[in-house]
Amino acid sequence: MMPSEQPKEIFLKDYLPLDFKIDSVDLTFELNASETLVTNRMKFVRQSESTLLKLDGEHLELLSVEKDGKELKPSDYQLSAHALVLNCPEESFELVVRTKVDPESNTRLEGLYRSSGNYCTQCEAEGFRNITYYLDRPDCLSYFTTKIIAYPHENKVLLSNGNLVEFGDLEDGRHFATWEDPHKKPCYLFALVAGNLEVVEDHFETKDGRRVDLRLYVQAKNLDKCDHAMASLKKSMKWDEDRFGLIYDLDVYMIVAVDDFNMGAMENKGLNVFNSKFVLAKPETATDVDFEGIESVIAHEYFHNWTGNRVTCRDWFQLTLKEGLTVFRDQEFTADMLSPAVKRIEDVKRLRSVQFPEDAGPMSHPIQPQSYIEMNNFYTMTVYEKGAEVVRLYQTLLGKDGFRKGMVLYFNRFDGQAVTVEDFRNAMADANQRDLSQMHQWYIQSGTPKVTISKHYDSESKTLSLTFDQTVNGKHHHPLLIPVVFNVLSADSSQQGKELLFSVDEADKVRCYPADAGWLFEFSELSETLVLHNIEQDGYLSLFRGFSAPVLVDYECTKDELVALACYDSDSFVRWESIQTLALENLVDNVEVAGNGLPMHLSDAYVKALEANLLDESLDLALKSLAITLPDESYLLETLSNKGLLIDTDSVVAVYDYMKKSIAESFESVLRALYEKMGQPEVYHYGKEAIASRMLKNRCLNYLAKLHEQEELVYRQFSLQSNMTDVFAALDAMKPYNTNQKEASLADFYNQWQTDDLVLDKWFMLQASDQSDKAVEQVKRLVEHPDFHYTNPNRVRSVLGVFGRLNMRGFHHVSGEGYEFLASEVLKLDKINPQVAARIVAPFTQWKLYDMKRQTMMKAQLERLMNSSQLSKDVFEIVSKSLNK
Numbered sequence: 001m002m003p004s005e006q007p008k009e010i011f012l013k014d015y016l017p018l019d020f021k022i023d024s025v026d027l028t029f030e031l032n033a034s035e036t037l038v039t040n041r042m043k044f045v046r047q048s049e050s051t052l053l054k055l056d057g058e059h060l061e062l063l064s065v066e067k068d069g070k071e072l073k074p075s076d077y078q079l080s081a082h083a084l085v086l087n088c089p090e091e092s093f094e095l096v097v098r099t100k101v102d103p104e105s106n107t108r109l110e111g112l113y114r115s116s117g118n119y120c121t122q123c124e125a126e127g128f129r130n131i132t133y134y135l136d137r138p139d140c141l142s143y144f145t146t147k148i149i150a151y152p153h154e155n156k157v158l159l160s161n162g163n164l165v166e167f168g169d170l171e172d173g174r175h176f177a178t179w180e181d182p183h184k185k186p187c188y189l190f191a192l193v194a195g196n197l198e199v200v201e202d203h204f205e206t207k208d209g210r211r212v213d214l215r216l217y218v219q220a221k222n223l224d225k226c227d228h229a230m231a232s233l234k235k236s237m238k239w240d241e242d243r244f245g246l247i248y249d250l251d252v253y254m255i256v257a258v259d260d261f262n263m264g265a266m267e268n269k270g271l272n273v274f275n276s277k278f279v280l281a282k283p284e285t286a287t288d289v290d291f292e293g294i295e296s297v298i299a300h301e302y303f304h305n306w307t308g309n310r311v312t313c314r315d316w317f318q319l320t321l322k323e324g325l326t327v328f329r330d331q332e333f334t335a336d337m338l339s340p341a342v343k344r345i346e347d348v349k350r351l352r353s354v355q356f357p358e359d360a361g362p363m364s365h366p367i368q369p370q371s372y373i374e375m376n377n378f379y380t381m382t383v384y385e386k387g388a389e390v391v392r393l394y395q396t397l398l399g400k401d402g403f404r405k406g407m408v409l410y411f412n413r414f415d416g417q418a419v420t421v422e423d424f425r426n427a428m429a430d431a432n433q434r435d436l437s438q439m440h441q442w443y444i445q446s447g448t449p450k451v452t453i454s455k456h457y458d459s460e461s462k463t464l465s466l467t468f469d470q471t472v473n474g475k476h477h478h479p480l481l482i483p484v485v486f487n488v489l490s491a492d493s494s495q496q497g498k499e500l501l502f503s504v505d506e507a508d509k510v511r512c513y514p515a516d517a518g519w520l521f522e523f524s525e526l527s528e529t530l531v532l533h534n535i536e537q538d539g540y541l542s543l544f545r546g547f548s549a550p551v552l553v554d555y556e557c558t559k560d561e562l563v564a565l566a567c568y569d570s571d572s573f574v575r576w577e578s579i580q581t582l583a584l585e586n587l588v589d590n591v592e593v594a595g596n597g598l599p600m601h602l603s604d605a606y607v608k609a610l611e612a613n614l615l616d617e618s619l620d621l622a623l624k625s626l627a628i629t630l631p632d633e634s635y636l637l638e639t640l641s642n643k644g645l646l647i648d649t650d651s652v653v654a655v656y657d658y659m660k661k662s663i664a665e666s667f668e669s670v671l672r673a674l675y676e677k678m679g680q681p682e683v684y685h686y687g688k689e690a691i692a693s694r695m696l697k698n699r700c701l702n703y704l705a706k707l708h709e710q711e712e713l714v715y716r717q718f719s720l721q722s723n724m725t726d727v728f729a730a731l732d733a734m735k736p737y738n739t740n741q742k743e744a745s746l747a748d749f750y751n752q753w754q755t756d757d758l759v760l761d762k763w764f765m766l767q768a769s770d771q772s773d774k775a776v777e778q779v780k781r782l783v784e785h786p787d788f789h790y791t792n793p794n795r796v797r798s799v800l801g802v803f804g805r806l807n808m809r810g811f812h813h814v815s816g817e818g819y820e821f822l823a824s825e826v827l828k829l830d831k832i833n834p835q836v837a838a839r840i841v842a843p844f845t846q847w848k849l850y851d852m853k854r855q856t857m858m859k860a861q862l863e864r865l866m867n868s869s870q871l872s873k874d875v876f877e878i879v880s881k882s883l884n885k
């Protein structure tokens, strides 16, 4: 990219309120695959001295502009590739802008586009400007009316936001529908859908006795896959009433499933558009993970109706205001629907494997970013998941009731407005009469904080002194308010897990007090010492119970202490965390010896903890499964890099192979017995216990699959074809095999599911993540496959996303072929869909983690991308930041 055309960076500090507001927008769409006409009638009111009106618009053909009934001449305005600028000295006026767009060739999937022959829109973050000229920013709230005109044979269904107010036939053979949204909204919440879709209907009665019609629009072939999504929607509506008193505010709630979608789903007012992946499921085609994903994404989008739509963001720097909060809400929902302990651990796993590395890399940003080049790049794990952790901090500090009071005040104050993260914090503070200003630091501090803890026991005075220190990236910054939920457990083996009694000084009671899951210490300075009195012994520390803050913890403790916590801490998170730490220490040791060609080992401490968890009959099955699962590769990488070690991916692959096989050998009979005990599959049922038992069974299968004598078990499970969870687990367990039977199984699977895109994605995924020595060849074959389409983001993510993220052996092959391949694919994809290309390029951002040889090759590919002409803003931002340019 030439420096002169370098995209410009937008800064939070430059925010200015609107000079004009738009009271109402009246849109008319005349749908046509390649030439859709959009007529946009807007009523403006000027709000400042400035008379210059700059409307955003991109990829548009301008047909005409009319002001107060008079057509303007081209000399009356300025038109560029990004804007339409007019001088408007009037106090108030009406503009009618007519534009033409081309949905058919819109492969960016932003604005109005076609998917499987149907029309749909995606406007967040800045897609509305691809439909018409507008003040495309979230603080511009307006009333929308939308008229859709189209031929009925191709477009039986015509949908937009709000209520249907008129429909009928036109003389020219077309028909129309007019929708009116009674709630003011920013244009990013606008949606239009049209096509020949089928509908599944149900209804929900609100707690104030209103009937809400629920409609799920899907392609005819998918009508049998809607039950779970509909049930999830009803559960979400009920839960939000019960937990937060929030009631739905329109008479109809519509969800549309589309096959081509850049993200998971979109919360458009009254008309959510979903990636099919998060709607369609039946036991034969979807795994437990898919079912859970649907339940939580349906909930997430539904919850946005209050946190995002009724109260929206002032500008895109406030994105975490709606996303962090809504993710927190969907996490709490899933916890209540399934298992709180399991949900918490799964969320922490994801945070550590994906968000921690992001926050340690070149794209690191605070949950409230201070600048961006392409907003779409900031829909990140940091804004979403770390953002949710920060919202959780309020609940931890204020309690569930205090948090709910804060939410009530937030809605009372800001309903119908576009606000900031400070507004949210102030509502929480004021509702609880508490100064929470220190929480601001969590919004502006990037990087994962590290808390270092040491303890000293004095048997004379019977005091236990705990010293806490906080840093970010090795430095002291402004201190963060970090809630540390903890307990001290007896170190006597006869009193396993018993909580020790102690007291704190009167003066300490404001910063250290009993809470739900233990004691809560509000750690708010760079360094603090807390003294616990009247404590009988130097006990074991159970720290950050429930993962009470999104931090790294550095606490040197003995293996005995870890094993004890791993075997019987009553806090499920700390128990799991302790066994993970033992596994991680074992993995790290092995990576070091493997690098020196020395023999690896399975540590005694880890074996002891594994054994105790495997044999503990009282342990929840899902927690047992999580306990015996090794930490993700990416979390190991993160740990190695925190120790300053550069990664040789071949050693890491070898270490995992060794560890899995050794665990399987050491516990073969226990694993086999557990596998049998989890039972033969009966009818699929979606529920906490059933999910847990499949999870444990398939974890056992995955280990057993490493043993030659147990291969039959894997083939048998595959051939039973009971449900997709079990079938997929069997295929996944077969992945390392080099047998005809494996090839035959994959072929069977393909033949059976060839016409089901979501299942076919799994077939692609399995092969793209297959870490064979021919991994690069294999992935190259996959993109040549007739069922691979660059225009379908799910397919692209299943192959290229999976290869870059999960195929260590292929992507990081020492030949550099994996790097070269993925970079070439990014270039191809960037021309088709920049948003998706920017996600696929992400694995390159981590180049500094790897050994020098790999670093050099990865960097060379980044340079190659950087030097290619016509890079999108999306990819440009990520590549240039990775190269620190």
Ligand code: TRP
Pocket: 122, 124, 125, 262, 263, 264, 265, 266, 267, 300, 301, 323, 376, 379
């Ligand atoms: N707001 C959506 C959510 O629920 C995110 C989203 C959907 C999105 N589609 C998008 C963001 C396209 C950017 C671009 O989280």
Ligand code: ZN
Pocket: 300, 304, 322, 323, 326
């Ligand atoms: Zn969201």
